[in-house]
Amino acid sequence: MTGDPTTYDIAVIGGGVNGSGIARDAAGRGARVLLLEAADLASGTSSASTKLIHGGLRYLEHYEFALVREALSERERLWSIAPHIIWPMRCVLPHVAGLRPRWLLRLGLFLYDHIGGRKKLAPTKSIDLRHHEAGKDLKPQFKNGFAYSDCWVDDARLVVLNARDAADRGADVRTRCRVERLVRKEDAWEITTTAGTFT
Known part of the structure; x- marks a missing residue:
């Protein structure tokens, strides 16, 4: 210098x-x-970002547990540092029969809820899309799903x-x-x- x-x-x-x-x-x-x-x-x-502060749920499918853990931990940290520009967001993941078994999705979302030290966000819930508000605009083939939490940011x-x-x-x-x-x-x-x- x-x-x-x-x-x-x-x-x-x-x-x-x-x-x-x-x-x-x-x-x-x-x-x-x-x-x-x-x-x-x-x-x-x-x-052109997605504006999401997330842990990378899809990386669990490839056994990237350390990456997801770190991303989820950083999501919590960033939200605690900047709550004025980061907000919780509920996401809905419909279950499609014939793709992945429902139990496997639930297991992945259970891991997503727990491996990163989630403290403030709402946990994953199973939902009946035929009676839940999130399912009202979906095709009738989507009967069940999951609501899980991530965050969005004013990027x-x-x-x-x-x-x-x-x-x-x-x-x-x-x-x-x-x-x-x-x-x-x-x-x-x-x-x-x-x-x-x-x-």
């Missing part, structure tokens, strides 16, 4: 959820961080809050600053942007 205001330890290109999160984390660890975004924060891939606010926190921790956050060229110069990278050159 040098005293030159255009020299940084880490340059992060892209102001989406990953870029802003990396910038926040690195700045919080004391690194001099430059975050460059060509357009506006959360305007690229992050703007743009999450990105902006991460970028603002990165800036509060000393990061230089620049939007509408397109990277035009990267050149390796000895032990550093020279980054040419629409707003100037940085190393």
Whole structure:
């Protein structure tokens, strides 16, 4: 790290959820961080997210228990940190006869409820879709199902809050600053942007 205001330890290109999160984390660890975004924060891939904060229920089918446990734990942590932009959401999973046995779905949802340390979200429930509100718009072939919990997020606010926190921790956050060229110069990278050159 040098005293030159255009020299940084880490340059992060892209102001989406990953870029802003990396910038926040690195700045919080004391690194001099430059975050460059060509357009506006959360305007690229992050703007097309599912808005879900979930544990990856489908990964249980591939025995990715550690991944699901970590994702569910992070879901709980993130919800406790930012309850003003993350809300619980009930999801309905209809059972389709002939695909997976109902007991197997129930077992997977039981694991989903318990391996991540769920504390605040409502647990999974079996539902009769013929009499439950969730089934009123479904085809008659869907008779039974499950209601389980995940969370949804205001994803743009999450990105902006991460970028603002990165800036509060000393990061230089620049939007509408397109990277035009990267050149390796000895032990550093020279980054040419629409707003100037940085190393």
